[in-house]
Amino acid sequence: MLEVACGRKPIEPQGLPEEVILVDWVFGCWRKGAILDASDAKLEGNYVVEEMELVLKLGLLCSNSTPAVRPSMRQVMQFLDGNADLQELPHESACVGDFTSVEASEILLSIASSFGMGLTPCSSSNSILNSR
16 A cells, blocks of 8 residues: 555665655654655645545554554455544554554554444454454
8 A cells, every 4th residue: 555655665775764664754754744745756746635644544554563453454445435434543652663562452442443343452352453
């Protein structure tokens, strides 16, 4: 998703140090509150802003190093079809790399709430993230 939305490869060895790894670069843009800066410049802004933001945020969520935090393909389709709302995550505590177990639990709960389901941090094995 990120490759298509950003118009670049996952790794750009000739890029600036902060732009070498696509996921890290998009995450940095998101943390600065400027996630659209990661969109493909060749598009010249010719896209629906809300859709581009959704695709970029979903790409970050799908790239998470913690498998339990990643949405299922069913959930991704629900987000893309507009049948579920992707909750905003706090910029200061979330990261794409290694989550602490508390951060992962908070994100699981946030995503679960967007589906109208209640989860406790202990119930992640039965979470909607593992449903098909």
